[in-house]
Amino acid sequence: MPSPIYALFRNAILAEQQVLCTYDGRHRELCPHIIGTNRAGEEAVLAWQFAGESSGKLPQWRCLKLANVRNARARSGRWYEGGSHKTTQKCVTAIDLDINVHVRRLR
Template sequence: MPSRSYMLFRKAILTEQQVVCSYDDRPRELCPHIIGHNKSGEEVVLAWQFAGESSGKLPQWRCLRLAQVRAISLRKGHWHEGASHRTEQTCVSAIDLDINIHVRKRR
């Protein structure tokens, strides 16, 4: 059974909504792109962080372990995505939902 966090991020992908949350005790503003499980079986999401706080420069791709995400809310707003797709993602091993494959190709 997927966690509540997983279901909220999944809904955000399907409806192309932004996610506002806390991760590593930092506020984050994200657009999730791929959700599923990592090699260890943990629920994870690959998201483009466009605002909030970060240990590095923003915007950037983030791999979040959903068990560590807190205070999740969805909001309407401009959909953000990284301009660079030069390397294959390694965050999500078992993909459940990918906005570019499962959502946008349906339209």
């Protein structure tokens, strides 16, 4: 059974909502794109971080283990898609939901 944080991120993808949260002690503002589990079977999300705190330049792609996410909430706002994919993502190996495959193709 998915965790409550997983459900929040999954619903945000379906509604194209931003997610605000704390991850690794830093405030993040994200648009989640792909959710599922990683190679270790942990809940994970690939998200475009467009604002907040970061150890590097923003915006950029982030791979988050959902067990490490704190104080998450979804909000309406501009949807950010991120830059081009130069390599195949390895964050989420068992994909449950991908905005480009499951959400946008249904429209």
